[in-house]
Amino acid sequence: MSEPPVSLHGVRLVVAYDGADFAGWQEQPAQRTVQSVLEEAISSMAGHAVKVRGAGRTDSGVHAEGQVAAFDAVRLIPPRGWMLGINRLLPVDLAVRAAFECAPGYNPRYDALDKLYRYVLLLGDPRDPHWRGRAWHVARVHTDGDGSRRHDLDALRAGAARLVGTHDFGAFRAADDERAVTVRTIHDIQVLPTYLGHPDLLAIEVRGTAFLKQMVRILVGTLLEVGRGKRAPESLSALLVPGAARGSAGITAPAHGLTMVRVRLGKKDAERAAAGEP
């Protein structure tokens, strides 16, 4: 006897989290991960085991403002009802920010046009208690005539410009990343001093199609060395060739400065349009 077919309802969520106490997005045995905490809450509300499909894996300690996650449920509940219900079951460091209907089986990972990551640096001697878990505090290095120290923004921007485009980013990934293809495309890098009006904050926003493991953090660690005058901006081009060693790039900036800001969706629509489908 076969089971009668069950019709499933797809739901797409925009999810935000403070990454400090999560072992990253992806489910792992005996670890508190975003995916597992989310699946537990949604399964409890759905009344059956639910698997959540994320747009991208974030590493341990990395934050998100706009991670995208989708799941299928038997019960038909309006998106707003899912949002309110799930949020009541989630801990304070994780929340659903928006909810939408989607096709059952919808996988945001395959529908992502691009992703935007933001890395925030706190440059200067004084610490800032309000940014302690969200910005990497690094001392200034260049000494100006007046004794103050600053980073070389022009050099940093020139270095960033070298990274934009389609390159082999094999030197910019964690040692345990074993993906065969290391060519990726970065659409844009924005260097934003006095971020949010704060005199000591510098944000680096990186937008790209897909990223290797720890790629944004290694890009930031390398760019910081350019800003400090330890590397010439032009020297970065030599790192973007097949076979360049991880050791030739800069250090991995710590996870707590990184936030997945948003995922732009619509790849499937774009592909359908390109194929002349309605």
Added chain:
Amino acid sequence: MSEPPVSLHGVRLVVAYDGADFAGWQEQPAQRTVQSVLEEAISSMAGHAVKVRGAGRTDSGVHAEGQVAAFDAVRLIPPRGWMLGINRLLPVDLAVRAAFECAPGYNPRYDALDKLYRYVLLLGDPRDPHWRGRAWHVARVHTDGDGSRRHDLDALRAGAARLVGTHDFGAFRAADDERAVTVRTIHDIQVLPTYLGHPDLLAIEVRGTAFLKQMVRILVGTLLEVGRGKRAPESLSALLVPGAARGSAGITAPAHGLTMVRVRLGKKDAERAAAGEP
């Protein structure tokens, strides 16, 4: 035998803190307060007991970006040296952001031209993990045609305009505040929707000469009722008269949404200039 006169050196600090784990600014027995943690660090560096004079007392749980504190020390250390040294001795939720020389005995409280406070509200159904300790999360109330809910910004701004000026704010203070004079001047109130580009954040910035205990938080609690349509903006004028009861104003907004943003100094200079002194 009398002690030889000791020459003292004055230092003025700009101090930032996350108020969550402090029982406010002012020293109290057996409590972790900003003043006592600061005095312990400075005394340790100075090599003698140091008293710190603050520009204003913040309540338990209230944050600061730009509190001002001054002290006198026997040792002559450059301001930057004080900043770096004190920060090494302070916990992660408290830091010196800037340091300057000042006259010994300088008291920022008597030199403050005005103070700026910011209250941040998170309006809307979804929580936001990144603002959980810094914004008061309140549900939206007005229902628009599309089922979404919003606050009435125009009413909120009209209510705020009623509060600006010199009034008796006796109805807007904590029950245990026993100051004899309750007349205060509010120079300006800014209502800032989509604060920092966040769609659900609303900041209310209040600038005034001096404030009664919990005054800004009660102002915000009352304005929120105006934004929700529970009070008419015009009705606030009746609360600004001598003898108006605390119970006639709104609730006290929670401490964690409030930040002391900055203190504008220079009253002594202004007084000297007005008196024709150099």
